[in-house]
Amino acid sequence: MGLLSREAWAQRLGAFRASPSAYMAAPEGEDLGRDLLSDLRSEKLSEQTKVSMLALSLEYPAQLWPDAPAAEAAATSLLDTLVLLPPRPSALRRPLLLAATTALVTGGVLGPTSGASLRLLPLLLGLASGGDLGRGFGPSSEQRPLQATACECLRELESCKPGLLGGCLGLLRGLLGQEGPVAPVQPLSLLLALALRNTLVIQARARASLQGLLTVRAPPPGGGPWNWTLAQEGDAHLQPQAPSWPAAEEECGLSALEPSPEEARELRAAVAQLLDTSYLLTPVAQAQLLWLLGWALRGLRGQPPVLFKPQLVRLLGTAQLALLHAVLALKAAFGEALFTAQDEALLLRRLTLAAQHPALPLPAHLFYLHCLLSFPENCPLGPAGEEAAPLLLEPQLCRGLLPNLLHDPLALLARLHLLCLLCAEDEQKEEKGQAQSPCHYLQELLAGLQQRAALTGGPRALATLCFQASYLVALCLAGHRTVLAPLTHGLAQLYRARPALAPHFVDLLDRVAPELGEPLRVVLRQEVVSRPGGGEALRWHLQMLAKVADRDAQSATLGFLQAAAAHCTDWGLQQALLRVCRALLRVGVGGGLADLLQALARQLEDPDGRDHARLYYVLLSHLSGPKLGVALGPSLAAPALTSSLVAENQGFATALMVQEAPAPIRLSVGPQRAEGPVPVLQLQVEVLEPVYSLELRFRVEGQLYAPLGAVHVPCLCPGRPARPLLLPLQPQRPAPAQLDIRALYTKSTGLTCYTHLPPLPVKFADLFLPFPKPPEGARLGFFEELWDSCLPKGTESRLWCPLGPQGLEALVSRHLEPFVVVARPPTSYHIAIRLPPDSKLLLRLEAAQADGVPVVLRTDAWAVLPLVGDYLRGLSAAV
């Protein structure tokens, strides 16, 4: 873009300021940074326009030159522009220095590899030293302002890169100590104080000494290279300050620094030098100096804070906000070491008076009041960090700080807090019960606030204030019946006078502790239900009742609702009415409510309302109390004013419908039972969380077994051993199967869940049942009879059953014991197995050898032969 006129620039700057992000996103934003730099050298633009352009670069460098190379180039260009200025007075030199400094810092390029940094730093130091920089630096009249500006720039660079000026401490001390009006005291003092503080912190962290930094008067500006050593150590340390408040010597870590006696003396001299001339500084600058020196010396060995003492005589009487604040910072840092009990009392008295002085503005009053309640006491009693009335603050002194209705809301709340603290103390001392007591005063004030909030048509801010005050009182004086009882009463009266404040009451009830909340709930309920039930305020009463209704005073509540139902002519009121019913359902109100809901289901005009009432009635009559509580619980989509049955049903759906969930249940098959008329599977069950009303449903593919019954367990808890569950099987054919298992259960939150568990196998052997055992002598005959009966319909087969190392005896006792009819251990066994529904399997194991036993088997069910083979071959592996 070519050269722009003054007007064009004014327009461009205005458009940018209106919304920097929008401007930079648009195409015209692209060239702004470049155009600005080039037009600064234009001879056609006035200095005023250029100052405006520079002002923009001071505020938005990151937008104009977003990356490090651009920032470096910008700083270089700004420095070039500065050097090229003709040697006459110019308003540009100062902003150019500020802009170059800003660009370097925000671009993150300040450092030994940045050419612009290496140009700017010696230039600033030279200007700050008052040296003659020759051509380009204007007439002598400009030297002094530029000297101050250079100091400010150096201070900003040191702030952002601590340690940068660590090598210049001696030089700065020298400049400050020069006789005559040569150097501007304020900029140099602040610069020296900051550099000193940063150097102490960096050296303490590095556990290094001061290395004569305070006395070396080198380097000559423009001479040798810049000393980056400390800044590079410090670079890693631009990090959150240790909390400056309250003083904790360990935290700031300066105790690690052990200056030599000579260094300590120099340090004292430097601090004394700064303090001695501090009265020449503006009050805000003095405050900055005191904070810096307080930080610098806190916790430093061999540096008694007594150096500050001569200043305190002057400072304790200050009426400057920032300065008084700095004195409090010193008090927090040094405590008793610097401030006597008399000083403390004096400070408290000054704060008390400053907090109400008519010549001071309200924000200052409030800040002083905050300082008073956070006052850094020499001997604090209460817990740190909590606002409290200082010990030395006499109640007499606080009288002028008590709140009254004429105060601004902020002031009223701040003073009310103090009053509450006084009441708490007063009650501890003795119950006086006099008209003069703070508690009595507090009650009058609250009554006044309530009266004001009750004013119909008054601004909402007044009502809010009344409720904020009530909340604050309940918070500070939770255990004080004498205060809370009249407060409760007063709030009830307020509700009576202005029911439209119901939302405020609901909010208050949501937030206060039960000390106020419970009695307030009771009186508000009484307040509502003792009314006839109609009128303009009905919607507020219903809103209120939805919050405060509970199992107490059911009949009065229901009576009110019955009366109110006749007046609920529009949809909104009906919904409000039903919300109260819902609240009653939740807390478990039964009998009368069912009648009311039935009546509403018939009587309400709006179909949505009728449906709602019917739904609630159905819920009430079908669900148990706890379940109802969950279904209507507050976690579900709470019905807003615009709720409809559909929306609410979505809420119920989550609560009442069965939801699919990952299984917290693990099932496994336990040991075989092999007894009784049918095979019974023993199931072991484990749960990961409490599970109630568990129902397990089983199914088998095809028609292998008759349909299986469900198993019910009332309650299962993790870690508590559960009895095995017994699942009787009714096979249609003697065959193994897969059990498909589904679980339905209720969680402790009341939600009913459904889950599909991993399938369980029913093995062939799980179906085995023994024959009834004949008497001892008849067994062989019994077996032979069975054996013969298998043929000719059945079949006979011979198998080789491999044996493991334990041999035949162990194998039989482990797997086949219940079915043995005739045993001749260790080599021969006759085994008879019943296979439901009506088959049998007979085995002769005879003449066992070391590695196996020949098996002769007969069965009347052909189909099981392969199963038997697999079973027998698997036995040895299963041992």
Place this chain on the structure above:
Amino acid sequence: MAQRAVWLISHEPGTPLGGTVRFSRRYPTVEKRAKVFNGTSYVPIPEDGPFLKSLLFELRLLDEDRDFMESRDSCSRINKTSVYGLKVGGEELWPVVAFLKNGIVYACVPLVEQTLSPRPALISISAISQGFELLFGIQDFLYSSQKIDTELNTKLSQLPDLLLQACPFGTLLDANLQNSLDSISFASVTHPQKQPAWKAGTYKGKPQVSIAITEKVKSMQYDKQDIADTWQVVGTVTCKVPVPPILGFYQMKEEEVQLKITVNLKLHESVKNNFKFCEAHIPFYNRGPITHVEYKVSFGQLEVFREKSLLIWIIGQKFPKSMEISLSGTVTFGAKSHEKQPFDHICIGGTAYLKLHFRILDYTLTGCYADQHSVQVFASGKPKISTHRKLISSDYYIWNSKAPAPVTYGSLLLWTHCDAFDFV
């Protein structure tokens, strides 16, 4: 100790945005430090538009007051200082120092040199008081002379240059912006002058020392047995005379459609009976316009402002010899219309007051004065020395004794029991 940004916003009730940003200034080098110091709790400074909206909402300066809004009206949102947290883009910008004065919202964001979570106490943040000083300084500069709109605009247009002087990098150098204004014109001065060490520029103008003693007297009079009347003189020295300059009572009773009022005022004999002016304002709140007045005054004259529902009893320069004057009468009101007649949230029903406005020149209640011949100035040149004193009424209320009145606690005790706060 630095500020991250500063704003001046004019509050314009009834407009769509509720206000306009008249001036804003950001300090990117301070912002850079904030990012490091605040760490994960860092919240960037928003652009002017979102800041304006969020600030006006937080200060309750938007017109949407009708419905209860939890984010604004909840009882647990208690602010006891002029320092706020602003919701901006889902995060909370804190601390924001802000206050409204003369239709302008002054705001700044002080740098906190540590993490913001948990929030440090305000007293531990050095930049908070610096922020207050900056805003008070700007306010003093804007209203240092008569408040005229065009002049305000001129001054606002000077602010960027002034802050470039007084607060170039966000760290305040001088809260007195007038000093900076003087030093901006340095270029025209050619020879060096002796000047204050902290001032980069030179001072133009005649050396002059002016000492003014102004005492403000406040009073609350109830004319009741169980409530103690209070009064307060603030100025520079101890209060010794335990009486208000004007004592009185005010009785107001509602009789059917009209109010019956009686006022009695008595000047204390020790007080100089020579006023610049003296008036008693008798407002009637939450009522309709005055339709009819019948009255009798023993002294002075009564002006009736019918639409404003206000009576002003002009007492003038002197009380009569008896030092005692009275007013009695009846006032009738028309129908209430909310737009015109004054609304007040304290004066409900019979609760009512009359407020005295007076000024006495060359007089202080305490007898305090400055002797201009005894003032020594240690400086080169001979400044002209002048001294002034005056007594001004300030919140001087006499409450209707026939109805309840808001009670302020006995400040009388405070002011007699401790010496005064010498405010320099």
